[in-house]
Amino acid sequence: MPTKSALAQQLGVVAGFDDPQASLEQYRTPPDLAAHLVHTADLQGDIQGRTVVDLGCGTGMLALAAALRGPETVVGVDVDPAPLSTARRNEGKVGTRTSVSWVRADATRAPLCPPAETTVVMNPPFGAQSGNEHADRGFLATAAAVADVSYSVHNAGSREFVESFAADNGGEVTHAFEAEFTLPRQFDFHDAESREITVEVYRIDWDR
Template sequence: MGDRRALETQLAVVAGFDNPQIRLEQYPTPPDIAAHVVHLADLQGDVDGRTVVDLGTGTGMLALGAALRGPDRVVGVELDAEALATARDNERRVGTTTPIHWIRADATRAPLCVSDSASKTTVLMNPPFGAQNGNRGADRAFLSTAAALADVSYSIHNRGSREFVESFAADEGGEVTHAFGATLTLERQFDFHDEATKDLDTEVFRIRWS
């Protein structure tokens, strides 16, 4: 099992979005947060020897972090073709030898069927928070997909989401086993951003699905 800070250093080479789409709420997952989430998953035995699925992978940060920790395979699902092209480039930058399958698809309708009973599935995701008009409840749809695919999931949500996430998990037969706060430092990406950087308070949840 590797060191979290070493993993963060490896992920520092991952390039972000060239042309971020506001309708998809495309904000990059910072290397430190990705390393924290993947390291926790590794400590819990949720990476090694498993299939890891990154829903809404963007440019591949969480998928590549997981790939560096010894899963059987990694699947990155992303709707934006341009972001997926960057993810493939990032795979070469990171240099992992784990098989990674990049799939262009709507992550809330992921065309996946994990049928290998010998390999359990972990979902990692930084879903849209539903902050944009017409995108309300986007994280709910991602959680629903995770519940259908995974034995366990790790997801990043806006601060104040714990009651919603715990209630949703319980309704789907799941249980929140770990939760912690994390601050995402985001660089200016869109014209309506007034500052060069902004700190966004979030919460990360591990859910065990039955």
């Protein structure tokens, strides 16, 4: 198995959003974080030979990270067509052996019916924008419906919410870890060139 650092290096060529939308909280997932999440999933046997679905895939960072680790198939889902076009170009730059199907759809109502052994990976919107609180709830609901295991990135302090949601929907949090996420200055309301925030990643087993 390639190292986590080697995976992060391969993902360094993945381009971010050309015209990010604040309402969708579109930020490029850092390669180091994507590599950490997918490497952890691979060590748990949740990537190789399985179907991997990236909900809210954006420009494809998590989907492509998974595709580099030998899954059966990968599907990236996003409601915005612009980053999906970038994701297709990123796929060519990364050069994965596993092809990725890029699907334009609302991840909270995704038209998916994958096989039993399906892993969801996702960096959903945190609900940081006014009126968009708990935006990650709909993404977790989709994961509960289509996957038997999921890995998701959430804002710091989300443990009680994630554990409660999982328990109410036949799931159980089995692993959790913290990571750093660099937010670049890309919207008018940002007052610094970049900012480091702490995020939390959760692995959930779903009873499906």
